Structure formats: structure tokens, C-alpha cells
Amino acid sequence: MVKEAQIEKAYAAASESYAALGVDTEKVLKDMDKVSLSLHCWQTDDVKGFESLGESLSGGIQVTGNHPGRARNIDEVRADILEALKYIPGSHRLSLHEIYGDFGGKPVDRNEVEPEHFRSWMEWAAENGLKLDFNSTSFSHPKSGNLTLANPDEGIRRFWIEHTERCRLISEEMGKFQGDPCMLNIWIHDGSKEVPANRLKYRQILEKSLDEIFSTQYEHMKDCIEAKLFGIGLENYTVGSYDFYLGYGARKGKIVTLDTGHFHLTESIADKISSLLLFTPEIMLHVSRPVRWDSDHVVIMNDDIMDLAREVIRCKALDRVHVGLDYFDATINRVGAYVIGSRATQKCFLQALLEPASTLEKLEAEDRGFEKLALQEELKSMPWGAVWDMYCLRHDVPAGAGYINGVHSYGLEVAASRK
Numbered sequence: 001m002v003k004e005a006q007i008e009k010a011y012a013a014a015s016e017s018y019a020a021l022g023v024d025t026e027k028v029l030k031d032m033d034k035v036s037l038s039l040h041c042w043q044t045d046d047v048k049g050f051e052s053l054g055e056s057l058s059g060g061i062q063v064t065g066n067h068p069g070r071a072r073n074i075d076e077v078r079a080d081i082l083e084a085l086k087y088i089p090g091s092h093r094l095s096l097h098e099i100y101g102d103f104g105g106k107p108v109d110r111n112e113v114e115p116e117h118f119r120s121w122m123e124w125a126a127e128n129g130l131k132l133d134f135n136s137t138s139f140s141h142p143k144s145g146n147l148t149l150a151n152p153d154e155g156i157r158r159f160w161i162e163h164t165e166r167c168r169l170i171s172e173e174m175g176k177f178q179g180d181p182c183m184l185n186i187w188i189h190d191g192s193k194e195v196p197a198n199r200l201k202y203r204q205i206l207e208k209s210l211d212e213i214f215s216t217q218y219e220h221m222k223d224c225i226e227a228k229l230f231g232i233g234l235e236n237y238t239v240g241s242y243d244f245y246l247g248y249g250a251r252k253g254k255i256v257t258l259d260t261g262h263f264h265l266t267e268s269i270a271d272k273i274s275s276l277l278l279f280t281p282e283i284m285l286h287v288s289r290p291v292r293w294d295s296d297h298v299v300i301m302n303d304d305i306m307d308l309a310r311e312v313i314r315c316k317a318l319d320r321v322h323v324g325l326d327y328f329d330a331t332i333n334r335v336g337a338y339v340i341g342s343r344a345t346q347k348c349f350l351q352a353l354l355e356p357a358s359t360l361e362k363l364e365a366e367d368r369g370f371e372k373l374a375l376q377e378e379l380k381s382m383p384w385g386a387v388w389d390m391y392c393l394r395h396d397v398p399a400g401a402g403y404i405n406g407v408h409s410y411g412l413e414v415a416a417s418r419k
Contacts (some may be wrong), residue, residue, distance in 0.1 A: 007389045007399055014386035021356040021375075025387050028353045031318070032391055035349045038093040038133045038183065038324035041100055043338055044071040044080040046330045049099025049137070051108070058140050062232060065331030068415035074102055076418065078124060083410050084338035085128075087403035089395035090346065094125060095133040095185070095324055098167055099140070110141060111162040115173040122177045132174045133183040133324065134221075136167040138190075149209040150190040150202040150239040157209060160188075164213045168221060175220030183284060183322055185257055186213075187226035191234035202239045210248065224284040225249055226257035229264060229294065250279040259286035259326055260304060261294035270307035274315055283317075286326035287345055296327040299341035301348055309348035314357060323349075333411040339403055350391065351384050 015025045042049075046063040050073070071077040081094060098110060101117035108117060118132075125132050138148040138160060145151070148160040168184055175182035188206075196202065214223060227242040242263065249256040256276055260269050276283050287305060289297040299305060312321045323345065329337045356375070363372040389399035398406065 004393060007386070007393050010383065010386035011390040014383035017383060018354060018387075022359055023354055023356050025354070025390075028350070028387065029391055029394065031353050032346070032350055033090055034318045035323060035346060036090065036092055036131075037088070037342055037345060038095045038322065039081065039084070039088075039338065039342065040095050040325050040327070041077060041081065042097055043325075043328050044077045044334055046070055047097070047140075047328055049097060049140075050074060050101065050103055051099050051110075058144055063328050063330050065329060067330055067332055067334065069334060069411055069418050070330065071334075072418060074100070074120075076414075080335050080338075080414075082128060083407075084335050084342070087339045087397050087407065088342045088346070089392050089397045091129060092342075093131045093133055093324075095135060095183075096121060097135045098137040098163070098170075110137065111159050111166065113163070113166050113170065115170045118170055118174065122174055126178065131178050131180050131182075133185070134167060134171045134174060135185045135187070136164045138163075138188040144189070146192055146234060147190045147202065147239070148188050149213075150188070150206040152201070152205060157205065161209055161212055164209075165216070168213065168216065168218060168223070171221035172218040173220075175218075182221045183224055183255075183324075184221050185224045185226055185284060185286075185324075186210075187228065187257070187259075188240055189228065189231050189234060190239040191228075191231060192237045193233055193235060195236045199237060203244055206239050206244070207248065210252075214252065214254070222255055222282070224255040224257045226259060226262070226284075226286065228259070228262045231294075246276075253281055255282045255284050255322075256280050257284040257286055259288065259294075260308065261286075261288040261290035261296055261326075265290065265292065268307065269304070270311040273308070273311040273317070273321070277315055277317055277320060282320045282322065284322045284324060286324050287341075288325070288327040296329070298327055298329050298332070298337045299325065299344050301344040305345060305348045306351065309345075309352040310355065313349070313352040313355070333407060335410060335414075336404075336407045339407055343403075346391075347384075347388055350388055351379075354382070354384055354387065355379060 018025050071080050098113055101113060102120045103117055138144060143156050143159055151157045171182040171184040225245045227240055227245045228238050230238055245256055258269050258272060263269060287299050289299050291297050325341055360372055392399040
């Protein structure tokens with residue numbers, strides 16, 4: 001456990017070092033509070049939800065691992081989230097999938113879901129200082145198949161349109177209740193294992209469905225549309241590709257969601273930020289760690305996330321870029337997975353905020369490439385960790401590795417009671 005006096009001393013020295021580069025660490029600490037993560041509820045229970053429909057996970061996604069302690073009900077999900085928040089500095093949000101409604105143990109089909117099924121979530125979030133975001137759920141349902149909103153079967157298509165329209169209404173009520181817009185993310189798995197005879201056909205159907213869904217205007221929610229590269233069993237064609245949603249979002253003024261696992265591994269998601277900011281109103285990020293595919297490993301502090309955070313900060317876009325997490329790892333302590341991924345994402349944004357942006361821009365403008373590159377390299381060994389520890393201290397969460405024992409102890413207690 002890092003002692004308070006040690007943190008104070010190290011921070012004072014770090015503050016001086018950064019001041020010499022023109023960086024005000026006190027301002028950085030204040031700006032860090034603007035990085036409000038939207039934590040994903042589905043890390044707690046392996047994307048099971050509470051529908052009681054008896055469906056296994058489908059839609060081209062899967063969860064690996066069977067570590068003990070999976071949340072089995074709404075109370076355990078909430079307990080795990082609150083436990084994780086003890087170790088994550090700052091004020092954050094919670095992102096719910098529709099299947100996590102408070103259904104009271106009764107089967108409620110997805111075209112019947114109502115705001116009242118999330119009333120207890122709204123009240124619980126308010127009691128615990130959280131704001132809510134929302135997601136429609138197209139997978140793990142008897143009517144999912146390979147096509148939902150892009151389905152040429154009018155009955156199935158109408159079912160999913162009704163579901164998504166109801167999710168928008170729920171999001172509106174959430175936003176109204178919390179006095180802050182609720183971000184509704186729409187992701188569908190629609191695609192095929194082999195190349196279809198007519199790619200355009202299904203994208204025309206999806207466009208038509210989205211136009212119907214978005215025909216109702218709301219004031220307290222924001223629509224986000226999320227692309228996918230491919231899903232398991234749907235490798236050759238994804239209806240809602242990045243190109244589709246980029247075009248739709250730019251044309252219709254919708255927020256495009258960038259999931260860091262939904263692109264080819266050689267693509268730079270960071271490079272997309274500046275372009276999207278020119279043509280779409282805002283950006284939603286879903287941060288995960290792909291390993292050769294959309295495997296949703298726990299986020300760590302790697303080059304990809306660092307580049308993403310730097311780009312957001314360099315574009316001065318914290319007010320237009322929303323940061324959500326989206327991974328599900330059942331191979332390790334699930335609460336620990338929450339904490340590792342959240343803190344890693346925050347550390348990347350902290351380092352981005354600690355860059356002497358004006359100095360770097362000046363060097364570039366003066367064509368002093370050597371000095372700019374040299375400074376960027378030296379920044380990697382600057383004492384940013386001392387600033388991070390101070391951020392944790394001021395938010396009364398453990399600094400350094402101080403959270404590990406607490407998470408481990410909770411895991412032992414939870415595992416013993418959830419067999």
C-alpha cells in the first residue's frame with residue numbers, strides 16, 4: 001500500500017517536472033474528472049441477463065472461462081458494480097443491455113419491454129451517484145437467427161423494430177429521470193457465413209428499419225450506431241459494417257460507435273477520430289482488447305488505447321467523445337477485470353492530458369521534427385504514475401497495486417456464496 005506522504009512527495013516532484021514542460025498537473029487532475037467511463041454491466045454475469053427465456057448466448061459472440069463468482073441475479077450484479085467502483089477513481093456511468101431489466105422473474109419478450117422494467121435501475125443509479133446508458137439486445141433470442149433489423153421476413157423485422165423503438169423510449173425516460181442524456185447504443189449481429197447473392201438487399205432493409213426507428217424524436221437520449229467486422233459463424237458478410245454506419249451517421253446526424261475490437265487488427269481506430277468529428281455530431285467509444293479477433297480481452301494500457309486517448313485529447317474532444325467499456329472475461333475474477341480495464345483506460349487518458357500539446361504543435365509548425373520526436377519519446381518515462389497516484393488519493397481509492405487484495409478478498413467471499 002502506497003502511503004499518503006509518499007504520494008504527496010512524489011506528486012510534488014512530478015508536478016515540478018511537468019511544469020518545466022509547460023504542463024499544469026492540477027489542471028490535468030481536474031480534466032481527468034471529465035473522463036467519465038460508461039461501465040458495461042455484462043462483465044458481471046457473462047452476458048446472461050434476466051429474461052428467463054432460456055436462450056444461450058448467440059449472435060456471433062461468446063464468453064470464455066468459468067471462473068467462480070458469476071452474478072446470478074440483479075442484486076449480485078449491482079453488488080459487483082459497486083465493489084468495482086470502490087477502486088476506480090472519478091465519477092462514472094453504467095451501461096445496461098435490455099436483457100438486464102428488472103422483470104421480477106416473469107418472462108417479458110423484447111417487443112413488450114417498458115420503462116417500468118428499468119425504474120429500479122434508475123432509482124438505484126441515482127442513489128449511488130451513477131448515470132445510465134442503454135443498449136438494445138438483438139442476440140440470444142428465438143427470433144435472432146442471422147438477421148434481425150435486416151431480415152426480409154416482415155414479421156421478424158417488425159419484431160426487432162418494435163424492440164428497438166421501445167429501447168429508445170426507455171433511454172428517453174432514463175435521460176429524463178437522471179437529468180442527463182442517456183446514450184442508446186444499437187448494435188445488431190446481422191450477417192452471413194458465406195457471401196450473400198446480393199449484399200445491397202440487406203443493407204437497404206437495414207436502412208429502412210433504422211429510418212422507421214429514428215422517426216420519433218426525443219430530447220433526453222442520444223442514438224449511437226455500432227459497426228462490426230464479423231461475428232463467429234457470420235464471417236463473410238456483416239450488414240452493419242463500418243462503411244454502412246459511417247455513411248448513415250454522417251448523412252442522418254447520428255453518433256457512430258467505434259468498438260476497438262470491431263476492426264481489422266491493422267486498422268488504427270485512433271486515426272478515425274478526427275475524421276468522424278468533422279462529419280458526425282459526437283463519437284461513442286467501446287473500449288476492449290482484441291487478440292487476433294474481437295475476443296474482448298480485458299483492457300490493458302497498450303499502444304492502441306494510448307493512441308486512442310491521445311487523439312481524443314489532441315482533438316480537444318472530451319466533450320464530444322463518450323468513453324464506454326465493452327469486454328467480458330470469465331477466466332479471471334470478474335470484478336478484478338472491471339477494475340483493471342477501467343484503470344488502464346483512465347491511465348491512458350491521464351498520460352494524454354499530460355502531453356505538452358502546445359509545445360509539440362509549435363515544434364511541428366517550425367518543422368523541428370527531431371525535437372518533436374525526441375520530446376515525445378522522453379514523455380514516455382516522465383513520472384506520470386505519481387500524478388495517477390495523486391488522482392487516486394484525491395478520490396479516496398487505493399493507489400498503485402493497493403486495490404488487488406481488496407478485489408481478491410471480495411472474490412473469495414463471492415465465490416463461496418455463488419456456487
